[in-house]
Amino acid sequence: MTFRALMLLAVLLAPPVFAAGAPCTTATPECTEWVKLGGGPARSLIYRTHSLETRNERITRAMIMVHGSGRDAHNYFRSAVAAAFLAGALDDAVVVAPRFASNDRGCRDTLAPEEVSWSCAGDSWRSGGTAAGNERLTSYDLADEILKKLARKEVFPNLNVIVVAGHSAGGQFVTRYEMANTVHETLGVPVRYVVSNPSSYAYLDANRPAATSSGTTTEFRPFGDARNCTTYDRWPYGLQNRTGYTAKLTDEQLKKQIAARPVVYLLGGLDTLPLGGFDSSCPAMAQGPSRLARGQAFAQYVNTKFAAQHKTLVVPLCGHNGRCMFTADPALELLFPKP
Numbered sequence: 001m002t003f004r005a006l007m008l009l010a011v012l013l014a015p016p017v018f019a020a021g022a023p024c025t026t027a028t029p030e031c032t033e034w035v036k037l038g039g040g041p042a043r044s045l046i047y048r049t050h051s052l053e054t055r056n057e058r059i060t061r062a063m064i065m066v067h068g069s070g071r072d073a074h075n076y077f078r079s080a081v082a083a084a085f086l087a088g089a090l091d092d093a094v095v096v097a098p099r100f101a102s103n104d105r106g107c108r109d110t111l112a113p114e115e116v117s118w119s120c121a122g123d124s125w126r127s128g129g130t131a132a133g134n135e136r137l138t139s140y141d142l143a144d145e146i147l148k149k150l151a152r153k154e155v156f157p158n159l160n161v162i163v164v165a166g167h168s169a170g171g172q173f174v175t176r177y178e179m180a181n182t183v184h185e186t187l188g189v190p191v192r193y194v195v196s197n198p199s200s201y202a203y204l205d206a207n208r209p210a211a212t213s214s215g216t217t218t219e220f221r222p223f224g225d226a227r228n229c230t231t232y233d234r235w236p237y238g239l240q241n242r243t244g245y246t247a248k249l250t251d252e253q254l255k256k257q258i259a260a261r262p263v264v265y266l267l268g269g270l271d272t273l274p275l276g277g278f279d280s281s282c283p284a285m286a287q288g289p290s291r292l293a294r295g296q297a298f299a300q301y302v303n304t305k306f307a308a309q310h311k312t313l314v315v316p317l318c319g320h321n322g323r324c325m326f327t328a329d330p331a332l333e334l335l336f337p338k339p
Contacts, residue, residue: 021056021058023049023050023081023084023090023091023095024048024049024050025049025081025085025090027047027073027074027075027077027078031047031048031049031077032045032046032047032048033045033046033048033051033052033053034046035052035098035142035145035146035149036145037116037137037141037142037145038136038137038141040114041114042114042116042131042134042137043114043115043116044098044099044100044101044115044116044142045073045098045099045101045112045115046073046096046097046098046099046146047073047074047077047095047096047097047099048094048095048096048097049081049084049090049093049094049095049096050094052094052096052146052149052150052155053155054155055154055155055156055157056094056155056156057157057158058091058092058158059092059093059094059156059158059159060092060093060158060159060160060161060339061089061092061093061094061159061160061161061162061163061336061337061339062093062094062095062096062150062156062159062161062162062163063080063083063084063093063094063095063096063162063163063164063165063335063336064096064097064098064143064146064147064150064162064163064164064165065077065079065080065095065096065097065165065166065170065326066097066098066143066164066165066166066167066170066171066173066174067097067098067099067100067166067167067169067170068166068167068168068169068170068277068322069123069126069168069169069277071099071100071101071102071107071109073097073098073099073100074097074099076097076167076170076322077095077097079322079323079326079327080095080097080326080335081095082323082326082327083326083327083331083332083335083336084335084336086327086329086332087332087333087335087336089336093336094150094156096146096150098142098143098146100118100125100126100139100142101115101116101117101118102117102118102119102120102125102132103117103120104117104118104119104120104121104132104133105119105120105121105132106120106121107120116131116134116137116142117131117132117133118131118132118139119131119132120132123169124139124243124244125139125173126139126169126170126172126173126176126236127172127173127176127202127235127236127244127246128140128176128177128180128244128245128246129243129244129245130243130244138244138245139173139244139245140177140180140181140244140245140246141245143164143173143177143181144181144182144183147162147164147181147183147187147191148183148187150162150189151187151188151189153188159189160189160190160339161189161190161191161192161337161339162187162189162190162191162192163191163192163193163194163334163335163336163337164177164178164191164192164193164194165193165194165195165196165266165326165334165335166194166195166196166198167196167197167322167325167326168196168197168198168199168276168277168320168322169198169199169277170196170198170322171195171196171197171198172198172199172200172201172236174193174194174195174198175193175195175198175201175202175263175298176202176236176246177193178193178195178257178258178261178263179202179254179257179258179261180245180246180249180254180257181245181257182249184257184261190262191261191262192262192263192264192334192337193261193262193263193264194263194264194266194331194334194335195263195264195265195266195295196265196266196267196268196322196325196326197266197267197268197271197291197292197295197320197322197325198291198294198295199277199278199279199284199291199294200236200237200279200283200284200287200294201237201287201294201295201298202235202236202237202238202239202254203233203237203238203239203287203298203301204238204239204251204254204255204258204302204305204306205238205239205305206222206223206226206233206238207220207221207222207223207301207305208220208221208222208223208232208286208287209287209288209293209297209300209301210224218300220301220304220305223286225282225286228282229282229283229286231281231282231283232282232283232286233283234283237283237284237286237287238283239251239254255306258302258306258308259302259306259307259308260308262309262310263308263310263311264310264311264312264313264334265295265296265298265299265310265311265312265313266313266315266325266331266334267291267292267295267296267312267313267314267315268291268292268314268315268318268319268320268321268324268325269292269314269315269316269317269318270316270317270318270319271290271291271292271318271319271320272290272291272292272293272319273290273319273320274290275319275320276320278291278320291320292314295312296312296314299311299312313330313331313334315328315330315331
């Protein structure tokens with residue numbers, strides 16, 4: 001085992017730290033707090049390395065990590081803490097990992113009193129869907145609330161960048177939240193988005209990637225199998241029939257916002273197999289044969305068709321594994337950009 005791996009293991013297995021101002025680095029109750037929604041009493045749990053309610057002048061950067069379909073925020077918090085350690089950012093960055101828990105229709109998470117249960121059916125939380133039994137709240141409202149808390153100057157006066165990142169289902173959350181959220185320009189702190197290995201994206205028109213005669217994906221044409229795949233352009237794969245948070249926005253607003261916001265698609269060079277909850281439905285397959293191909297195609301699509309300036313970074317030796325992706329050297333400066 002390398003020295004780097006030993007140090008990383010030591011951080012992941014370390015006991016909770018309670019010294020004043022020190023980061024809380026373990027996925028235990030001591031490293032959690034509640035975020036109220038809609039003015040309360042509804043609330044959702046987050047893991048965090050520093051309190052979002054205590055003034056901290058040392059914090060200059062923040063990273064929000066969104067979990068995958070397993071709703072295992074504790075595991076993603078561990079990966080995010082490991083990344084912060086490797087980036088030398090534990091002391092001056094706050095790491096937040098929200099939990100989109102559910103005990104609705106097949107999901108069996110244990111919920112605390114007043115804790116919001118996000119809809120399990122279709123995992124609509126990843127695309128801004130409403131809470132189970134409370135249509136006033138959406139999963140993107142929780143992300144909005146976290147961003148607004150981080151941007152408070154009375155708590156983090158020296159914060160100068162926030163990164164919102166997610167892997168797999170979390171990557172789906174981030175790519176759609178990035179285009180849809182209505183707080184990005186209002187915070188007074190720059191926000192960047194890191195989208196890692198989602199199974200699908202929300203296309204902005206009826207075009208889809210098509211291989212040229214050379215076999216490379218360089219053209220976007222009207223989808224040729226719409227008759228047999230009637231849902232290819234419905235939300236969350238396209239803009240039709242949107243529900244939840246995004247229903248209040250126009251198509252033009254979404255197109256304008258996705259083009260203006262800074263995004264990096266962090267893709268695994270080995271994420272080419274139908275593993276780990278791969279979406280093989282016809283609307284997803286219309287976007288490409290693998291997560292890697294879909295991410296590369298979507299980045300090209302928004303850049304060429306909508307004049308976005310999104311970037312793509314392929315991590316060569318990672319497949320569909322969030323820990324591998326977020327602790328890889330190329331990812332560290334994306335997740336924890338230096339002031």
